[in-house]
Amino acid sequence: MIFEPVIGLEIHAQLRTRTKIFCGCSTAFGAPPNSQVCPVCLGMPGALPVLNRQAVDYAIKAALALGCDIQAGSIFARKNYFYPDLPKGYQISQYERPLALRGGLEITVEGRTTLVGLTRIHMEEDAGKSLHEGFHDSDRRTYVDYNRSGVPLIEIVSEPDMRSAAEGAEFFSRLRDILVWLGVNDGNMEEGSLRCDANVSVRPVGQEAFGTKAEVKNVNSFRYLQKALEYEIERQIAVIEGGGRVLQETRLWDSATDRTHSMRSKEEAHDYRYFPEPDLPPLVVDAARIEAVRASMPMLPAERKQRFVAAYGLSEYDAGVLTQSVELADYFEAVAAESKRAKLAANTISGVVMFMLKDRNMTIDEFPVRPPDLSTLLVLLDTNVISNTVAKDVLGKMVESGRDPREIVQTEGLAQNSDEESLLSIIRRVIAGNGDAVAQYRAGKAQTFGFLVGQVMKGSGGTANPRLATELLKRELSNT
């Protein structure tokens, strides 16, 4: 029997507000334990929540970008359970009436494009963090850090529309791109800003009804998600093929062993006793507010990518690379406008600049070469003042020193050499000094030509006009 996995994801994304969702405490990551807390986020007796407007606007922004319907009225609810890192004994979330319903996100995996439906997006507060390790008495005690308690989150729930581990990972990745693009999430998975739970089931291909699902928790990177899904799919198929039945349960992904293991069964599942949060009035979002948020949104990556293809004649690939972040896309457009050489700008940025960023672990905002200087460099290149090779060297020097490209070219004598006489003297020296290679070339070994061109370029300190140098070299080799 051939099985087909059915996957739905629940993604928790931290909203990039300065303060918490129900109080004025800072959301900054990495502060000393319990240094960003107050009566509200500590659940002190008598303290009350007050909703952060910015958090709502960010949630609306995300929901709009994901094509959801913003609900005019949504209601906060209490999710009741006991855990030490949950200071009030309940989490304020949304349940029956979330902020946003219905939406979708298109993904393409191995040429197959799927619209993954979104069931809902709701707002909630994060819990604190239990510290089970790292203290002298950690064998007996657990400590709790409430800095994270009350940090604003949105939970994005997808429909069970994914049919492979790769689709699951791609969905998570696309979603991250969009949230980061919008500026509502920092995309930092190591710090827990983005977390994913997966609902997985399998069914024989052709069967309509879903199989019994397991919820896999704690898959907080694209790679882990893919591995966890692959593992879980295989596990469930093996259970069924072995004559067993998949149990409805919650499973935990263990990245150390690359396996999932059972956390609790359906019977042990919590009854969260949701009920409307009486301390908060219904969240009313009117059309004007939705429009104001919409007006503040950057053009979405897919839209901007298409615009790059249409307006600048870029390849789909380059346009895709350049729309990985708003900042990168803005950078490209600034260079394109200033240099008036969009394609060259696209090639340079998606190629050598991206390579340099990766190499230096930098974002485009931190890249020391700003659009005007890169534009100047591209114009020097495109008007044959410098060669491609020299351009790369100059860019390297610009990154290191922040110097002006014209000044570098001038003081270091890097302008392209198109003077036939001086090129011929270099070529003659190369021919004289590489008798073996010349002999091989003349004997019909064409590959040797490249080596000789390289020697000429080297002899000119990289400044030789390559087209002219090639032409002259060919002529000289056939002359003598």
Add this chain to the structure above:
Amino acid sequence: MVQQTARAIRDDIAQGRASASDVCRAFLERTQALNPTLNAFNHVAADRALARAKAIDAQRAAGASLGPLAGVPIALKDNMSVRGMRTTASSKILDTYVPVYDATVVQRLEAAGAVILGKTNCDEFAMGSSNENSAYGPVRNPWATDRTPGGSSGGSAAAVAARCVPVALGSDTGGSVRQPGSFCGVIGLKPTYGRVSRYGLLAFASSLDQIGPLGRTAADAALVLSVIAGADPCDATTAREPVPDFSAALTGDVKGVRIGVPRTFMADGVDPAVLRAVDDALATLNSAGATVVDVELPHAKYAIPVYYLVATAEASSNLARYDGVKYGHRADDAKTLREMYSRSRDEGFGPEVKRRIMLGTYVLSAGYYDAFYLKALQVRTLLRRDYEQAFEKVDVVAMPTAPTPAFRLGDKTDDPLQMYLADIFTVSAPLAGLPAISVPCGFADGLPIGLQLTGRFFDESMLLRIADAYERVTDWSRQSPAI
């Protein structure tokens, strides 16, 4: 001195006829003399109070302008947070708890110059109608010390009745200000839901809880309400409704005021002496110019079950934070997390609180939510409509505050259901979110009786105006217990 109203004390201090320090000392002495008998206070903050009184005197000496409650001693129910002052909600689970912040009402009172004398005894987490559910023992009624003062704000009502303080704050969820007001012969006002900030009030049932003043005159209740009322950025459920000068509403005139009486609802189970006192009060108001007509509250008879579903559901969640992790009582030597939770809560909570947590947990459980909680919310809406319809015809709805005068300590402790039924007349106003007041209107065998008036949303002025006019033509409010 201790017979003075808050207004008179404020004026005496402002005009130099008395010093805040002397006033404070007089009330402290009275409190310290009576508290061993009454057990009205969980905590008397004598040093802090005297220091604040001294500061008021210094302010006056320096010629600074004084607040509207400058030098007025006040007691707070022990479920309101005062920074640095032990706040227990009369529960063992908070026996050692000291808040790190002030409730909004505390900030406003102190900014107005009030001097907090201490924290008053109450039913544990405000759950009860007799003050017998206190970890620190019951409060005794100043009119008859074998009787309950009512609850849950029994300590605040007893303290005002016994002249330990001129005014106090209580909290009312299902009658917890008005019923003890009635039992102790003082004014008890529950403002409209959203009128007074709950920030810093230890929550019992968040959609019902409301802080309100207890005093011996409508004027004092008006004075305190004017100080504590108004929108609070720390409480999202407070209303933006403007706060009128409640004292200005006390014209002494009730001509043309229409009073509705739900006779059908009052037909059963009301002590004849209570009914007689209420009828007499209505006749008095009638002869003062008010009209009295019958109204119907068809759903009021469901108010008790609705109340005990809604209030316990919210309570079960509100009290989850008392888990031994962050503050309050934690069981010794628990071996597991679960054991720490269950033993801390078992040792810390009293029987009534446990009963309500269990009831509320059940009400919200999967499979019961729709049948109980949701149904209760629907009836709550119907009840609100009953009042809306009544207010098309009348300005206030009048009925007894409680079906009986103060009952004996121990009388109902074995029968929680009988105890719950004592709330029959008080639970519907908070369910509808409406303001209501209890006004002393007579005595039965030396025990005070209260007339309850329920008004339109944010129309506390009307309630205070009627109460004040009634005080002017009767002398019930000027009676003082023999204690």
